[in-house]
Amino acid sequence: xxxxxxxxxxxxxxxxxxxxxxxxxxxxxxxxxxxxxxxxxxxxxxxxxxxxxxxxxxxxxxxxxxxxxxxxxxxxxxxxxxxxxxxxxxxxxxxxxxxxxxxxxxxxxxx
Amino acid sequence: xxxxxxxxxxxxxxxxxxxxxxxxxxxxxxxxxxxxxxxxxxxxxxxxxxxxxxxxxxxxxxxxxxxxxxxxxxxxxxxxxxxxxxxxxxxxxxxxxxxxxxxxxxxxxxxx
Numbered sequence: 001x002x003x004x005x006x007x008x009x010x011x012x013x014x015x016x017x018x019x020x021x022x023x024x025x026x027x028x029x030x031x032x033x034x035x036x037x038x039x040x041x042x043x044x045x046x047x048x049x050x051x052x053x054x055x056x057x058x059x060x061x062x063x064x065x066x067x068x069x070x071x072x073x074x075x076x077x078x079x080x081x082x083x084x085x086x087x088x089x090x091x092x093x094x095x096x097x098x099x100x101x102x103x104x105x106x107x108x109x110x111x
Numbered sequence: 112x113x114x115x116x117x118x119x120x121x122x123x124x125x126x127x128x129x130x131x132x133x134x135x136x137x138x139x140x141x142x143x144x145x146x147x148x149x150x151x152x153x154x155x156x157x158x159x160x161x162x163x164x165x166x167x168x169x170x171x172x173x174x175x176x177x178x179x180x181x182x183x184x185x186x187x188x189x190x191x192x193x194x195x196x197x198x199x200x201x202x203x204x205x206x207x208x209x210x211x212x213x214x215x216x217x218x219x220x221x222x223x
Contacts (some may be wrong), residue, residue, distance in 0.1 A: 032210050043201055043214035092210055103153040
C-alpha cells in the first residue's frame with residue numbers, strides 16, 4: 001500500500017465551482033501535511049501546510065485535516081482556469097524526516 | 112521568497128559524458144534534496160543531505176552521486192550519462208521549523 005494516496009484524476013470543474021482534492025495517508029502518527037501546486041513543466045510551489053485537525057483557510061484555499069480518518073483535503077473556492085494544475089499532497093510520516101509525496105491529482109477548470 | 116538556483120536549466124548531452132547539475136540556496140537551510148521527475152509522473156527522492164558532509168540515498172535508486180561541502184551548495188553528478196537518465200531533476204531545501212520544501216526551477220536533462 002502506497003503511503004500517500006491521491007486520485008490521479010483529472011478532476012474537471014467549471015469556472016466558479018468548488019474543487020475538492022483528497023489525500024489519504026497510511027501512518028496514523030504523521031504530523032505535518034502539505035499541499036503543493038505544480039504547473040506543467042514547472043516546479044512544485046507550496047499552497048499551504050496544516051498540522052492540526054480541522055480547517056485552515058488562506059484566501060480561496062482551505063485545507064482540512066482529519067487525523068482519525070487519516071485524510072487531508074484541499075478545497076479551492078471560485079475555481080479559475082489558472083488553477084488548472086497538478087496538486088500534490090505531501091506528508092512527513094512518523095519515523096521519517098523527509099516529505100513523502102502522493103502521485104498528484106490533475107485539476108482542470110473549464111471557462 | 113525562496114532563493115534556490117539550479118544550473119543548467121536545460122542540458123542535451125551524448126551518452127557516456129560526465130555531467131554535474133548545480134544547486135545553490137541562499138536561505139541558510141541545513142537540509143537539501145534532489146528529486147527526479149519524468150513528465151506527468153510523480154516525484155522521486157534520489158538524494159538528500161542534513162548538512163555539511165552528510166549525504167543519504169533516497170527512495171529511488173540512482174546512479175548519480177552528490178556532495179555537500181558547503182551548506183549552500185549541493186551538486187549532483189552523473190559519471191557516465193545514459194539515455195535512461197533523461198529526466199527532470201529538481202533540487203530543494205527545507206525550512207527546519209515548518210518542514211516546507213522550497214524547489215529550484217529544475218534541470219531538464221536529455222541524454223542522446
